[in-house]
Ligand code: IPM
């Protein structure tokens with residue numbers, strides 16, 4: 001198969017971890033006989049520095065012309081503490097989501113047997129936890145009307161959702177639930193928010209279409225508690241953009257490190273695959289960041305974009321083997337030997353080709 005991949009490493013540790021994901025992709029393509037071609041493009045702070053735009057038109061065309069986007073991270077501290085900055089790296093990520101129509105962000109939370117003791121939660125709570133967070137990605141407060149009034153002394157962000165937006169994300173979540181353990185948890189704040197009441201209404205109307213799926217509804221504050229109180233309760237969790245942002249960072253503790261969580265953003269145009277950890281500027285250029293989330297994002301790319309399940313599995317097995325063999329970066333080393341980003345990437349690529 002011919003695979004055209006847009007490579008958008010972005011900022012911070014993005015380039016280092018995407019390099020390791022590319023090694024894994026190359027190894028899989030060698031093993032299974034695929035022809036892969038990469039197109040590099042700028043996004044985030046590096047794109048602002050170069051073009052004054054965090055998501056340049058050229059980057060957009062490259063993404064539109066590719067079969068998948070392999071994304072690193074965006075963000076740079078020089079923008080974080082300047083509320084007056086007219087343009088911010090994160091706008092690049094929001095623009096790419098909006099313009100590629102990536103309305104669904106899929107964030108699987110899994111545990112690795114050999115790492116259950118690295119989780120800040122008790123082993124018996126996390127061992128065996130395995131669920132999928134489905135986060136709506138192009139609506140809500142992130143994209144609703146926002147602004148200032150009263151000479152800048154009052155600010156607002158609007159959480160707005162249409163039935164259409166709610167239906168398409170719920171539909172996807174119901175379908176994932178059908179393929180998994182048929183349990184869907186719809187997370188909202190319907191006791192307070194009108195947008196949440198519409199979510200709940202739409203979800204209830206859709207339930208009869210998926211009679212095999214067991215649905216429950218949970219307020220987001222309670223969900224935040226249940227995620228760490230009994231993570232094994234969840235199978236598929238679906239929620240709006242902002243709640244999903246917060247809950248998935250929380251959920252990353254379950255597997256022991258944020259450096260392990262991969263994600264896929266899917267929707268109308270080219271799908272995008274991205275580690276959830278962000279640009280981690282303190283570690284940039286030090287060759288210490290955990291590349292596993294980026295490598296597992298590449299596995300998701302094979303599975304979700306190309307339907308190449310064996311290829312995805314080959315990557316997952318190599319990652320699991322690296323962790324079992326203790327070939328891990330410092331975030332997971334727990335006093336043992338810490339390997340560098342590139343050593344972990346090389347080991348995994350070699351394992352794929354074994
Ligand atoms: C994420 C990130 C982004 C978000 C930021 C970088 C805009 O935190 O992908 O979760 O808030 O969606």
Ligand code: MN
Nearest residue numbers: 245246249276
């Ligand atoms: Mn986030």
